Amino acid sequence: MDSFDWNRIAAACVISCGILFGSWLISKIMIPYSPLTSSVYASENQETIDLKTADIGKGKIIASQQCGVCHSFRQGEPDKIGPSLFNIKNKKIASSPNFNYSSSLKIHENEYWTVENLNKWLAKPLAFAPATLMAYGGLSSNKDRADVIAYLNSLTDNNPPSGQK
Numbered sequence: 369m370d371s372f373d374w375n376r377i378a379a380a381c382v383i384s385c386g387i388l389f390g391s392w393l394i395s396k397i398m399i400p401y402s403p404l405t406s407s408v409y410a411s412e413n414q415e416t417i418d419l420k421t422a423d424i425g426k427g428k429i430i431a432s433q434q435c436g437v438c439h440s441f442r443q444g445e446p447d448k449i450g451p452s453l454f455n456i457k458n459k460k461i462a463s464s465p466n467f468n469y470s471s472s473l474k475i476h477e478n479e480y481w482t483v484e485n486l487n488k489w490l491a492k493p494l495a496f497a498p499a500t501l502m503a504y505g506g507l508s509s510n511k512d513r514a515d516v517i518a519y520l521n522s523l524t525d526n527n528p529p530s531g532q533k
């Protein structure tokens with residue numbers, strides 16, 4: 369092998385390293401780092417819900433059967449085992465002044481009860497807040513969840529929802 373060959377080998381090495389690094393860089397840009405929690409949601413709760421086809425009446429029945437033991441829904445009703453769900457739409461998470469929330473739910477206290485957050489929470493409360501006080505396994509049916517969320521979002525006095533002024 370003369371020095372010309374060595375030069376070619378060296379050049380080939382440099383080029384392939386460059387390609388390798390380049391593709392790594394591209395993959396980093398195209399697949400942004402996502403924290404573990406969101407991939408948990410992504411794998412367990414892939415289906416998005418559609419509120420346009422949701423049935424508020426059915427949601428009300430499911431909510432009174434499955435949530436009514438612990439939650440009140442009407443304006444002025446006191447908290448029960450869980451906080452009142454009146455005006456929950458876009459309300460700040462864990463923000464009812466008289467309710468003693470778990471620190472696990474309070475981690476989210478700078479977020480709001482958007483449809484997306486309600487969807488995650490109601491699908492798997494323990495995935496959303498691992499040490500939550502809400503002893504409820506979750507609503508696995510996408511349709512039932514959509515119906516319940518549509519019902520919850522109807523529980524408003526039509527004031528601008530807190531957090532969205």
Ligand code: HEC
Nearest residue numbers: 434435438449450451461462469470473500501502503504
């Ligand atoms: C066994 C009682 C129980 C049941 C059943 C239950 N919850 Fe809860 N819920 C709680 C408790 C307790 C909390 C407070 C959780 C914490 O602090 O970790 C809570 C919190 C919540 C919150 C957050 C409220 C806020 O002010 O941030 C929402 C929303 C909610 N529940 C919705 C529901 C819905 C909808 C259902 C039915 C599908 C349901 N819950 C069933 C006890 C219950």
